[in-house]
Amino acid sequence: MPPHLCQLCHTSRAQILRPKNHARLCAPCFISTFEIEIASTITTSHLFHPGERIAIGASGGKDSTVLASVLQTLNERHGWGLDLVLLSIDEGITGYRDHSLEAVKRNSAELGLPLSIVSYEELYGWSMDQVVAQVGRGGKGNCTYCGVFRRQALDRGAAGLGVRHVVTGHNADDVAETVVMNLLRGDLPRLGRGTSVVTSMPSAVGMGTGKEWEGKGRVGEVACTSVKRSKPLMWAYEKEIVLYAHHKKLDYFSTECIYSPEAFRGSARTLIKNLERIRPESIMDVVRSGIDMAKLVPNAEGGPGSGKPEAVQRDAGEDAEGGCGGSNGEDAGGEMAQMERKLQQDEQAEEDGTETEIKIPTKAVNGQRHDRDTQTSATAAALTSNVNGQDHDRHTHPPSNTTTTVPIRTKQEKKSNRKATRDTPPPKQRLGQCERCGYLSSQAVCKACMLLEGLNKARPRTGIEVGGAGG
């Protein structure tokens, strides 16, 4: 058959069939159209301000490689004056991240952008290889640790660079996957975060000048976190990102984490890709549906009464970005959601003044309302083992009908509304700072520090004294 001609220039052979509108474009017209659309996302959402210092979360994969290339191109073309840096997280997974970090280093040299790498090892004293050696490989715990650690790592890495805005390479397919996963989990409150182009961490009281972040020495000791996250590629199809990389001959690395089967995300991904083959517009339609549904969810991020729809807040303690897969961890894996619920129950127990309650062990088989046992090492065991436990519903779990508890001390008793807090989700924005690491947290000790406590207690040789964050 005669070759199709590009619908824009009408001279060259068409090479790309655009999924969103079936337009047929030649490679040069496609590249310029793609860049114009990303620029449009950035300007219409007011993502950046002139001269802003931006960290690009760089994994070495296709999405972040394209993001870095496009941002660099647009920054020069439009004179935005952005101060771009690459920020990579080294989870410490031999055979996985070490290879992709090489790709990031090549990109750094190619684009002339400075690169900063922060490792779990330096932030937490534990690489993921060590965590897996400790907690075992087959279990569901690995991804939980990685997700909780990752959530803070980008913020801490950014803070260490004096950067208050991190951009990530999440694309439309990733967002659609996350929407589907949230729906399948019945987790509508999280729709808003997954579908917002900007998510922001609220500033802690008395913070906000950015000065506190600097001069603290080690990245693990940064006192405050108020880092904005955005996804400039969220309206770009994965197909187009890959084709952009292909036609611009960008150097990226493709791999899968060796520890993470991610079956649930994989199924959502397969569903999305099957839909795309039949009807490519489906991906964008799922994203739009996610955004519209988020608006209908009361008291949720992005929902009615939640403030600005454009900058959905990532609530510090509850924000369960994690899992990983291909999406740099902006959303929760299944075990992350369970972990989150567990921690919320701990928090609720604390609020109810029952953190020192005594539990009849035989009644606790289904893991309902684990108490904290005032930070004994049993806490750590519960944190990991309970991941496999029941899927609690934090909004409706009944008050202690399966666990007999005897409050013997009510240190932080809230006299007025003990009953009320049982039946309602905990208030989201009681933000303080983790008493150990200073990370923004709605609990006295943030999730990463709680996980670290468990790890450190179980580490025979080095004891507690590891890492900057764990204390």
Added chain:
Amino acid sequence: MSSTIPLAVEFTGGLELLFSNQRKHQISVPSSDSKGAPSNVGYLVKWLCENLIKDPRKEMFVLDHSVRPGILVLINDADWELEGEDKYELQANDEIVFVSTLHGG
């Protein structure tokens, strides 16, 4: 039946792992399929599964007798959708690229 078509095939985006961790392969495929029809891309995919793939996880490449959704196919650097998909009849020295979008960073 003895004539063959020389082709350049390439696997990227993680797919190379299924093909001896080698991106580019120079191959020759029969110029007609078992029914005597000219070889097309659909036939090439079947041929690759029978002759070139080294990894037992063939389902990472082919599902339901077609290239797995999420793998892009480029025929001489153009989307295969623009060229007739699996019905495209192979020409000598065509460059066929398979790019997976399924793998993360």
